Each structure stands twice: as structure tokens, then as C-alpha cells.
Amino acid sequence: MTESVVPKIKKEAKSVEESILKRKKPSLRFPIRSLANVRYLEKEGYFEIRGRKKERTLTVNTVKTFAQTLRMMALSKTLVETDDIATKREAYYVSKNWDEARFLEQTESDTVMDDVEALFEVNREQLGFVPEEKGGDVAGNLIVIDKDPNTGKEIRIDCTKFGSGAYSIPISVEDLGFETKAKFILVIETAGMFQRLVKHGYWKKANCILVSMGGVPTRACRRFIRRLADVQKIPVYVFVDGDPYGISNIYRTFKVGSGNAAHINEFFCVPQARFLGITPQDILDYKLPTHPLKEVDVKRAKDALKNDPFFLHHKEWAKAIEHLVSMGVRAEQQALAAHGLNYVIDTYLPEKIKHPEKFLP
Amino acid sequence: MAKRQLELIPRNEKKERPAKKAASKPAIVRATPKTAAKRAAPKAAAAKPAPASKPIVRLTATDLAARQREISVSEFFTKNRHLLGFDSPAKALLTTVKEAVDNALDACEEAGILPDLVIVISEISETRYKVVVQDNGPGIVKAQIPRIFGQLLYGSKFHTLRQARGQQGIGISAAGMYGQLTTGKPIRIASHTGSKKPGHEYEIQIDTKRNQPVIVSERELDGNQPEPDKEKRAVQRAFDHGTRVELEIEATYKKGRHSVDGYIEQTAMANPHASVTYVAPDGERHEYARVAQELPKAPLEIKPHPHGVELGILLKMLHETKARNIVSFLHGEFSRVSAPVAEEIAKAAGLAVSMSPQKAAREQAESLYKAIQAAKLMAPQSNVLSPIGEELLLEGLKKQITADFYAATSRSPAVYRGNPFLVEAALAYGGGSLPGDELITMIRFANRVPLLYQQSACAITKSVIQTTWKTYGIQQSRGALPAAPMVVMVHIASVWVPFTSESKEAVASYPEIMKEIKLAIQDVGRKLGLYIRRGLREADAEKKRSYIEKYIPHIGIALQVILDIDDKRKEKVCATLKDTLERSRNND
Numbered sequence: 001m002t003e004s005v006v007p008k009i010k011k012e013a014k015s016v017e018e019s020i021l022k023r024k025k026p027s028l029r030f031p032i033r034s035l036a037n038v039r040y041l042e043k044e045g046y047f048e049i050r051g052r053k054k055e056r057t058l059t060v061n062t063v064k065t066f067a068q069t070l071r072m073m074a075l076s077k078t079l080v081e082t083d084d085i086a087t088k089r090e091a092y093y094v095s096k097n098w099d100e101a102r103f104l105e106q107t108e109s110d111t112v113m114d115d116v117e118a119l120f121e122v123n124r125e126q127l128g129f130v131p132e133e134k135g136g137d138v139a140g141n142l143i144v145i146d147k148d149p150n151t152g153k154e155i156r157i158d159c160t161k162f163g164s165g166a167y168s169i170p171i172s173v174e175d176l177g178f179e180t181k182a183k184f185i186l187v188i189e190t191a192g193m194f195q196r197l198v199k200h201g202y203w204k205k206a207n208c209i210l211v212s213m214g215g216v217p218t219r220a221c222r223r224f225i226r227r228l229a230d231v232q233k234i235p236v237y238v239f240v241d242g243d244p245y246g247i248s249n250i251y252r253t254f255k256v257g258s259g260n261a262a263h264i265n266e267f268f269c270v271p272q273a274r275f276l277g278i279t280p281q282d283i284l285d286y287k288l289p290t291h292p293l294k295e296v297d298v299k300r301a302k303d304a305l306k307n308d309p310f311f312l313h314h315k316e317w318a319k320a321i322e323h324l325v326s327m328g329v330r331a332e333q334q335a336l337a338a339h340g341l342n343y344v345i346d347t348y349l350p351e352k353i354k355h356p357e358k359f360l361p
Numbered sequence: 362m363a364k365r366q367l368e369l370i371p372r373n374e375k376k377e378r379p380a381k382k383a384a385s386k387p388a389i390v391r392a393t394p395k396t397a398a399k400r401a402a403p404k405a406a407a408a409k410p411a412p413a414s415k416p417i418v419r420l421t422a423t424d425l426a427a428r429q430r431e432i433s434v435s436e437f438f439t440k441n442r443h444l445l446g447f448d449s450p451a452k453a454l455l456t457t458v459k460e461a462v463d464n465a466l467d468a469c470e471e472a473g474i475l476p477d478l479v480i481v482i483s484e485i486s487e488t489r490y491k492v493v494v495q496d497n498g499p500g501i502v503k504a505q506i507p508r509i510f511g512q513l514l515y516g517s518k519f520h521t522l523r524q525a526r527g528q529q530g531i532g533i534s535a536a537g538m539y540g541q542l543t544t545g546k547p548i549r550i551a552s553h554t555g556s557k558k559p560g561h562e563y564e565i566q567i568d569t570k571r572n573q574p575v576i577v578s579e580r581e582l583d584g585n586q587p588e589p590d591k592e593k594r595a596v597q598r599a600f601d602h603g604t605r606v607e608l609e610i611e612a613t614y615k616k617g618r619h620s621v622d623g624y625i626e627q628t629a630m631a632n633p634h635a636s637v638t639y640v641a642p643d644g645e646r647h648e649y650a651r652v653a654q655e656l657p658k659a660p661l662e663i664k665p666h667p668h669g670v671e672l673g674i675l676l677k678m679l680h681e682t683k684a685r686n687i688v689s690f691l692h693g694e695f696s697r698v699s700a701p702v703a704e705e706i707a708k709a710a711g712l713a714v715s716m717s718p719q720k721a722a723r724e725q726a727e728s729l730y731k732a733i734q735a736a737k738l739m740a741p742q743s744n745v746l747s748p749i750g751e752e753l754l755l756e757g758l759k760k761q762i763t764a765d766f767y768a769a770t771s772r773s774p775a776v777y778r779g780n781p782f783l784v785e786a787a788l789a790y791g792g793g794s795l796p797g798d799e800l801i802t803m804i805r806f807a808n809r810v811p812l813l814y815q816q817s818a819c820a821i822t823k824s825v826i827q828t829t830w831k832t833y834g835i836q837q838s839r840g841a842l843p844a845a846p847m848v849v850m851v852h853i854a855s856v857w858v859p860f861t862s863e864s865k866e867a868v869a870s871y872p873e874i875m876k877e878i879k880l881a882i883q884d885v886g887r888k889l890g891l892y893i894r895r896g897l898r899e900a901d902a903e904k905k906r907s908y909i910e911k912y913i914p915h916i917g918i919a920l921q922v923i924l925d926i927d928d929k930r931k932e933k934v935c936a937t938l939k940d941t942l943e944r945s946r947n948n949d
Contacts, residue, residue, distance in 0.1 A: 009923055016920065017924060020934050021934065025941060059942070059945065063912045063913065064912050066916065067915035067916045074923050099915075101912060
């Protein structure tokens, strides 16, 4: 995972140059990044990219993107060689020096960056590019072993000592060490629910580590939990909203990866994750207040049932999603507050944790 | 609305027309008391059982009858002048010029003369204008002048089915009446019928009660004696023959497309065989030169086609015909009905072949009407129309509008309700003089007459809106005219153009007519589409050329950074790549 990307970049550029000098049109082959081009590996527990690739040949019509892709590769090479980093936004601004080849919107530069990443089948951090967003928050029985960025001296971070705050997952997590006696990791969708559990010391009561994802988990967040769970051999339970977005976008991406990042799912997934709630059955068992499913929810659910290799593989999931669609409702994590603000701590979570075998895969 | 009695009309016909007129007039007079009595009768009946609890003064039918009087046509129109296009002072000016010009062009064409028109509008005060329209037509015989200009519904065109500008015979006398009403000035007409004959000048007013001309003054014009009036002298001997109409009316003058200026410009476009000189109130002189040196094919007169006749008209025709039996009536009064077909129709209607048409009862007329509708008949003759023609449409458009692209089409005749008609369309696109992103400009003609008002009510506009312009590379919002630097011109010619009202501003939306208009528009649209796509292709090629120039250096820079190559090698890579791409582009 830490192997340098520079030789790969040079090799690709060399083949482009050679094609040009042979009066041929050079081309680059990118893996197709979509759900249609992944297969679900049950044993390994993640989406693996299949062989399909798209070829971008340098023609009159593609000359602009081709030039931009090559310049992005050149920028990456410079970053890696000078041990520097650039955020996606910074890379976008660097392109403003490229005259006619500059990007007009950041989405354009992001796409080219993703293409380069897929081209070399590496993580964008290896290319010297870092994401803008925060990784996620951690609180509970965990000591993270990091280094001082200036002195290189070891630092022990005790995640029980952040009071009402939390430890922030850094962008690069590869070199972190862990010490913990926690029984499980509870991964939470919303910052609001995370705060409630921190405030009332749930991690102390249940002897666990709490992680807040804040929506779809970042790669750093997924990698952090993956390494923690692998190294310490502790189970991972996921607690999200009971709706198609929580199930198919957040949970599925967390556990097996996504179509868009198919080339790196192997590292950025948490195959040992189990789905604690909110399950469609919970809505009935706990008499949760609901909202009707929106049109996009139904579409997302049907899409998952039809095209998502993960849900196609797990019959239990297919059944659960069909159940949700037939009820035509969704329930948020916070809906538990209808039975009392701390019902989630006093009743729901303890009851659920007693029977992890009942969790959805 | 021309009511000119032409010299060229054969003698017997000339005599016959006024005779017909006289015969029909008393009929109108008789009709009035009859209907009045009908209306009064129920009222009187209803009055009887009413209890006399309040002292209401009740009138008997006799009392009412004393109040009922004939309404003369002229009186009616004095009160309803909006029906004829005199609703606002600005429109009144346009309508006046339009009526005079329509008459002038019709007269010239019927006499086989290439029209030369002089139109002079001068301001007398801000709300009063003088309109002079002079033509080189055949002139009018002395005896007819007062009736043509001083009597409503007197004309040569109402009883015929032939493509002509005027139809009812109201126009110019209505304009005269409008002038008389608003300024008190009579209409003045000068006419020469030939170089050897003396001309005549009349000042005429209308007796609005009796619908009769009143001659205010009358004098003989001596062609050899110079006119005392300077302005008249200028046009006096321009032609050996012709007519000059002069009116003073209450009006306002505005510039622009919906004004007299636009009307005259468009008239010149639709009449490329005419030369028009127009002096606007601000003294500006517009010369529209003749484009075509030949007169358009003369339109022919046809009898009505049975499928276009309504029951009421059929009844009237039955009672007025001179035919002795049903078969000769059908065969003689209609087109496309041979004697055997007429016999079949009579049989199908259950009528005796020998029955006298004048004696047909209402029920019999109705079954005859049904039989006619059911009968299979040949379509009416369609070679009776006179199109402008593709070539002249193009030339007319080119003369008035500077654009990058022109297209025109002239369709074959078709039929609606038994009336033959044909549609022509032309368009001008692009170029600096047309506004870019605005809605297109529509120019509509009916029998070569520009239609300036009620654009959105017109079948022509509706058809343009219903055409899918995106197919031709033109932008268009749903339910709106397309938006492009474009002028679309549509001409519909027919023996009887169906207008939505008497002021003749919009063509009625018959499905057959809409279909033909759309086909014509699609035809020019396709030609435009080809042109636009060619333009797009060229722009595309240009864009690609500049693409190569712009982006290849960046490929060089990137390869230099990654591979640490020197400038010389970089230049070689760039040059080779450019060459490869340009060669492949040319092969595309």
C-alpha cells in the first residue's frame, strides 16, 4: 500500500511518448468505476473490481481531457517527490496556472483525479492528494498511538479523555497503533446520536468504542476502523437510520466499499461489520414513529435489489429491504426518542447488543 | 373591397350588375318589417295575462311598429366602425391606405397593367391626415364613380369566387365615410380612362341614411391644362390612365412594423410586379422598385363547389336560380357537377328530377343538402389561383431584408370546404440586421395583402408555433414562436380566404389550411436546417482546429515534467502529435 507511485506514472508517460513518436495515437486504459463492474467476494468480504476498462485514445475530441490527465499525473509526481500534499481544492487551484488546460469547476478536476487514481489502482493519498473532509470522531475505551508530526516522538492518545468532545480520525491512518480492551466498536451515522451516547457515558457502561461517521463514511474512517478491528480482533456494529440511504449507501459502502472506488475497496472496507439497526423489523418491534418513503427512497431500494451485488448475495437483506418498501415507511435513529430521550441507552442498545447473532449481515 | 367597374368588362355584364343590385335592395327593405312583426308578436302575447297591479305603460305591437325603422347599412357601420378596422386613429390610417391600395392593385391586375402606385400621406394636424393613393390602372367610367365611392356594399367582387384582395365591397366607401364622419371632408376622386379622353374629378359624400352617394362637386379635367395645385401637378400626367383617391381623415401616424410603413413595405414584398412610391408624413420618400416584369397569372373565376355550400346559401340559391329543374340547377350553378351526377344527387335526396328548384320546401332543401354532402365529387379546379411563386418570394424577401440565408416554397393547391387554396412560405435567417435571441418576426399575407393585426389568432401563427423548430436547429419554447434571427413569411391564396372577422386580420384555423401551412413551413424549415447544420459543422471543425493548437503544448509540458526530457525532444513530441491529429481530422 505504501509502494511509490512515481515509477508507475513514469511508465505510463513513457508509453504515451513512444506512441506519439511512432505517429500513433496514444491511449490510456481506465478501469470502469461503477457497481456494474464489481463483484462481491463473500470470503474476503468486499467489492472487487472486474476487468472491464475504458480506453481513452488521444483524438481531436479528447485532447483537452488527455492533456489535463497528463498534467494531473505530472502534479502528482512532483507532490510525491517533494513529500508534499495537496487537497482536491488546492489541486483545482494549481490548475489555474495551466492556461487553456485549467479546470473551470472543481468537479472537473476531481473526476480527472479519480481517473488517475483508478489508472494506477492506488489510493489518492499515495498520489499526494488528500481529501478535504474530516475522517470521523472517536470516543471510548481506546488508546491511539501516533507520532508528533514535528519531532517524530510517539504520542499516546487516550480516547476516554476528551470529555464531551472526541478524537478526530486523521487523514492518514496507516501508521497508527492501537491499545484497547473494548468489547465492540459501535459505528454511528449521525453526530447527534454520537453526542448523546458520549454525554451519558455509554462507552463506559457497555465497554465499547464509539465512532461517528457523519453520513457516508470517508475512506480514512473506513480504513481506521478496519485496521482497529483487524489488529484488535473486535466486532464492529453499525447503527444507522432505518431507510434505504442508511442501508444501501452508508452501511454497504462501509462494509464492502463502493463502485466508484472499486479499485481500492480491498483496503477501504470493513467486512466484519454487522448491521445493528435500525432494521425494518425494529420499526414494528419498537413501535417507532415513521415518515413515508419518498419517491427517491423507493427508487434507491429497488435499484439496490436489482443491481447491487451485495444485496443480491444476501437473501436476508433482500427480504429486509422488500419489507421496508412494502411498509412504505422509514425511521430515523432519533425516532427512539419518542419513548424517552435515553430509551436508546437504557433499553434499545442493551437489548440489541445481547443478541449480535440477530444482526443483519 | 374594390368596387371598380372596369372598362374591360363586357358590355352586357356591365348592365346586368346594377340591375341585380336594384333587385336585391327592395328585398332588404321588405325584410325589416317582417322580422319586426315577428319579434313584437310574442311580447304582445306575453303582456296580456300580466296583472295590472302597477301602472306600467304597456305598448301594443302597433305602437312598437311605429318606432321600428329600417337601419341603413351606412348607419349601421357609422356605429360599428371597429368591425371594419377603424377602431383607433392609428388603425384608421392603416385601413384607409390598405383599402385604397387593395383597390388600386386589383384594378391594375384585372386590366392587365403592371401597377405603378404613388402613396402620399401628409400631416394636416397631429390628429388629422390626408391620404392620396394614385394608380396607373384603367380608370373608372364617369357614371360609376359616385356609386363605387359613395355607396356601401357596391362592388364587383362579392358575387364571384376568384382570388382577389377585396371581397365584400365595403372598404373604400367605408374609409370615405370615416373621413366624412371625423373631418367633414368629402372623398375626392380623379380618374382618367385614356389619353384621348377627358378625366373627371368628383367630390363625394355618402347619405348615410339612404346609403346613396351625394355629389358635392364635379369637374372635367383637361389633361393639357396644368393643375393649379402643385402637388396634384406632380402626379397629374404621370400616367395616361389611372385613378387618384384623396381622403382627409382623423388619424395618428406611428412608425414601425405594425404601421402604414410596415404595411406598404410588406405589400411591396408580396407584389413584386408592382412599383410603389411612398411619401411618409415626415417627408421621407420610400421607393420600392419593380422586381418582376410580368404580371402574375390572372386568377380565374369559378362557380362554388357543392361541398363548400352551407344550407342557408343553398336555400337562397334554390330560390334565386333561373334553372327550370333540379338537375340543371345543380349542373349549372355549381362546379364539378355533371348532369349524370346531378341526377344521382337528386335521386339520393328523393327529389323528382324535374322538380322546379324555386318550389323546394325547407325539408327538401335539407335532404338535397345531405345528398350533396354524401356525393362523391371531383375536387374543385385548383388552377384558378395565382401564386407569387418561389422565385419572386425569394427576390421580394431579399430586397427588403438583409440576411445570410433565404428559402422559399410554393405548394400545390389544396381544398378546404370546397374552396381551392394554396400556401407559400419563405424565410430569411441570420445576418446582422435581424435581432438575435428575440422571437422571430412573422409576415402574413392573404391574397397578397399583408395582415398586421391579431397575429396570435391567425392560423398562420398557430401553424408556425406548432412546427417543431428544434429539428431545424432553431430554439423554441413550448407553445411559443421560435426564437432566432429570422423572418418567416407565409402567403395564403384562395378564391375565398376565411377570415376570423370582417376586418380581415387573421385567417381562420381550418384543419386543411393548417396542414398545408405546416407542410410549407416544414419545407423551408428543412432547407434552413441543412444550412444551419452546415454552419455548425464548420464551427465544429474550427473549434477542433483550435483545440489542437491549445492543448498539445500541455501534453508536452506534462511529459517533460514526468520524464525529465529536454525542450528539443518536447518540441518534437508536440510537432509529431499535432501532425498526427491534423491528418486524422482531415480523414474523418
